[in-house]
Amino acid sequence: xxxxxxxTGFVGSRLVNRLAxxxxxxxxxxxxxxxAEKKLGGGNIELAVGDVSDPESLVLAAQGCDAVVHLxxxxxxxxxxxxxxxxxxGTRNVLDAAKKAGTVKHFIYQSALGTRENARSEYHKTKYxxxxxxxxxxxxxxxxxxxxxxxxxxxxxxxxxxxxxxxxPFIPLLGNGxxxxxxxxxxxxxxALARITGEPKYHGKVAELCGxxxxxxxxxxxxxxxxxxxxxxxxxIPIPFAGPAVLAMEAILPKPPVTFDQLLMLREDxxxxxxxxxxxxxxxxxxxxxxxxxx
Numbered sequence: 001x002x003x004x005x006x007x008t009g010f011v012g013s014r015l016v017n018r019l020a021x022x023x024x025x026x027x028x029x030x031x032x033x034x035x036a037e038k039k040l041g042g043g044n045i046e047l048a049v050g051d052v053s054d055p056e057s058l059v060l061a062a063q064g065c066d067a068v069v070h071l072x073x074x075x076x077x078x079x080x081x082x083x084x085x086x087x088x089x090g091t092r093n094v095l096d097a098a099k100k101a102g103t104v105k106h107f108i109y110q111s112a113l114g115t116r117e118n119a120r121s122e123y124h125k126t127k128y129x130x131x132x133x134x135x136x137x138x139x140x141x142x143x144x145x146x147x148x149x150x151x152x153x154x155x156x157x158x159x160x161x162x163x164x165x166x167x168x169p170f171i172p173l174l175g176n177g178x179x180x181x182x183x184x185x186x187x188x189x190x191x192a193l194a195r196i197t198g199e200p201k202y203h204g205k206v207a208e209l210c211g212x213x214x215x216x217x218x219x220x221x222x223x224x225x226x227x228x229x230x231x232x233x234x235x236x237i238p239i240p241f242a243g244p245a246v247l248a249m250e251a252i253l254p255k256p257p258v259t260f261d262q263l264l265m266l267r268e269d270x271x272x273x274x275x276x277x278x279x280x281x282x283x284x285x286x287x288x289x290x291x292x293x294x295x
Contacts, residue, residue, distance in 0.1 A: 172237060
């Protein structure tokens with residue numbers, strides 16, 4: 001039995017359905033049974049109602065499981081949800097539950113590319129703290145670090161499409177757009193997670209998971225615009241000028257379009273030093289080809 005947290009999210013829902021389609025027994029941790037039943041198929045999927053902030057529910061969910069895939073994460077804080085409460089405290093609770101279960105032979109933690117010691121952003125700092133707890137847990141672990149994940153319904157592409165579709169003759173873009181990204185298509189990522197889960201040869205490994213091509217942010221935006229049939233010039237807004245406006249939006253909006261933490265990450269490349277897709281024997285599809293599937 002494989003326990004998947006974050007099972008109704010963008011990655012989690014697809015992974016759960018994929019594992020079930022392969023005939024593997026899956027237990028999906030869900031906060032709402034009704035929402036989960038609409039997103040997840042039947043078959044080998046068992047629903048366990050719980051939350052990463054509720055240790056008791058996690059202990060019950062982990063019972064009898066031989067693998068745990070921990071996918072819960074946030075890209076920006078929200079009321080009642082901070083990076084620390086979700087990435088650090090939440091991961092600690094899931095690890096504790098996995099250890100108490102006594103049956104878990106493999107713990108997979110989904111981190112993010114760019115996570116490292118002494119990172120600048122709070123997102124990466126808390127992800128690194130969760131990685132360190134995973135390494136020190138005493139469980140057999142694998143840490144995955146994907147680049148930007150895209151596919152039908154992903155938040156990154158939706159935000160870019162909204163930006164591109166604005167009724168102005170240009171596309172506003174923060175920074176110079178020269179930062180590098182290596183987007184990975186959702187189906188390739190879930191294939192990688194499925195191959196890693198329960199496989200002893202991947203114990204103790206950090207798996208960087210990327211698409212086949214490095215693209216600047218400028219190229220990423222142009223590719224999305226092209227898939228939409230739009231052709232507009234880019235207008236770059238220097239990050240130092242944008243900072244005060246972003247901080248002001250964070251102070252007054254419950255869900256600002258961009259956060260200061262994201263500005264910090266925008267100044268860093270987001271590419272694989274060594275793409276673990278090669279070790280897994282997966283040939284990921286090109287960004288342009290992936291966009292054709294849903295844009």
